Structures are given as C-alpha cells and as structure tokens.
Amino acid sequence: MIIAQISDLHVQPAGQRAYGIVDTNRLLAAAIDQLNRLQPQPDLVIASGDLVDERTAAEYEMLKALLAPLRAPLYLAMGNHDNRTAFRTVFPDLPYLPPTGFVHYVLEEYPVRIIVLDTLVDGAGYGDMDAERLTWLQAQLAAQPHQPTIIFMHHPPFATGLLGMDQSRCRGNEALADLIAQHPNVQRVACGHLHRSIQTMWAGTVGSVAPSVAHQVALKLSEAQPPALVMEPPAFHLHLWDDATGLVTHTAFIGEFAAYSCQTKAAIALYA
Numbered sequence: 001m002i003i004a005q006i007s008d009l010h011v012q013p014a015g016q017r018a019y020g021i022v023d024t025n026r027l028l029a030a031a032i033d034q035l036n037r038l039q040p041q042p043d044l045v046i047a048s049g050d051l052v053d054e055r056t057a058a059e060y061e062m063l064k065a066l067l068a069p070l071r072a073p074l075y076l077a078m079g080n081h082d083n084r085t086a087f088r089t090v091f092p093d094l095p096y097l098p099p100t101g102f103v104h105y106v107l108e109e110y111p112v113r114i115i116v117l118d119t120l121v122d123g124a125g126y127g128d129m130d131a132e133r134l135t136w137l138q139a140q141l142a143a144q145p146h147q148p149t150i151i152f153m154h155h156p157p158f159a160t161g162l163l164g165m166d167q168s169r170c171r172g173n174e175a176l177a178d179l180i181a182q183h184p185n186v187q188r189v190a191c192g193h194l195h196r197s198i199q200t201m202w203a204g205t206v207g208s209v210a211p212s213v214a215h216q217v218a219l220k221l222s223e224a225q226p227p228a229l230v231m232e233p234p235a236f237h238l239h240l241w242d243d244a245t246g247l248v249t250h251t252a253f254i255g256e257f258a259a260y261s262c263q264t265k266a267a268i269a270l271y272a
C-alpha cells in the first residue's frame, strides 16, 4: 500500500502568487502531474493542510480545479490557512467528511487504518487538540486497538528545533502524547505545517513532517532567526506500508532531474 502525502499547497486565486513571490498554483499542478506519472500509482493521496492561503472560497474553487486531474483517491485535511466554512461550501459532497464541526475522519478501507485530525484554530497560526478533539480521537483509537494506524494532522505536536516555527505547533500535545503512547498500534504521526522533511521519535512512535509541494521554510535552528521561506525543491512524502516491513517513508522531489542508468561509466564509478 502506498500513501502519497502532499502538504502546504497554499493555493491562490488565479494569477496571484503567495506573498507576491511563489506561484503555488503552478507548483501544485506540477505536483499533481508527477503523482499521476508514479508507477505504481499511490492507493490514496492525503493533502495535510494549508490547502489554500487566505481562506477564501475563490481559492478553494481554484484548488478544486487544480486537483481535478489527480488519478488517485484524494483526502483533504485542514491547516491554519484553511477555513472550514469556505472549504465545505466548495467541497459540499465529499463522502468522508462530517457535515458540520471539525473536519476529522477515519478511513477504514485500507490495510492501514488512517485517522485524519483537524487541528485548526480559527484565526491562529498554532494548532490545538483540545478536550473535545482529544475525546473524539480517544474513541477512534479505542475502537480498533490492534489495527496498524497512521494519524495525519497539520500541526506537529512535537518540537523540531526550528524554534521560530515550533512556537506554532499543536497545543494539547502532552495529553495527546499520553493518549498515543497507550496505543502502540499507532505507526506514525504524519504532519505538515513546517514545509520541511523532518523525522523524530515522539510518544512511542515516529513523528514525521512532509515538505511543501510549493515553498519550503528555511533551515534556521536559532530563536534569533525568524522563519523565512526558501525556494528549495518542492517535494512530497510516499509512505509505503507492508505487513512484513512496516512503514517506510520516501521523500520524492518534484521536477525533472538528470538520471543515469547503472550501465553508464559515471554511475558504475558512483556505486561500485
């Protein structure tokens, strides 16, 4: 089973660039094109929040148009740049979505159980797993305590050393850690928000952050360095699940890169 995780799309109204700089719409189109050319195809694609940039219905309309060519089944999650009302107005009939309230849900039809959380706090950059959301997650985890499970959430609940960004991580993270630590069947907590590829151990499982399919956040590991965006290569994560090997994650860069057959002299020299 292959799960493609795309994150932090930050889609704009037609013709606009994020922060006047990043052509996020073009970059998402390139990501979709690359996903469509993957062999084998992913079983599903999860977009882990910051689907749009300014929370407008016009942006969600553009998002819908850009996502339409995707061949694999798609599931959407909320980030701090999202707006549940505008999102539901444009995507009113997604069968996996609850009609009101938090945009969280469980996918039971795959070999790995997938729980998608909604950490959005309206008007805030940080996320939250408050008592209501935690109670919902507790019930979902209790329903299938032995099934391998991946939790997707936009805001990482763990610290990463990106000090400027860590301030906006998910609140309620200590209670969340206690809950997840009680469920060793949780194979992964897969996040977005930080626009970099990051891995850590947290709450007895692996925490990961997917890079953005658009701009990245500069690797600044000091409080004296405020967050900045950087045009490092856009990328996505491919999570491979196999009952024998467990969960393995690859970072797939988006773009055309020179490739050399192992029959060529240069490649033989590299790998000999």
Ligand SMILES: [Fe+2]
Residues within 6 Å of the ligand: 008, 009, 010, 050, 079, 193, 194, 195
């Ligand atoms: Fe983002």
Ligand SMILES: [Fe+2]
Residues within 6 Å of the ligand: 049, 050, 079, 080, 081, 154, 192, 193, 194
């Ligand atoms: Fe975010």
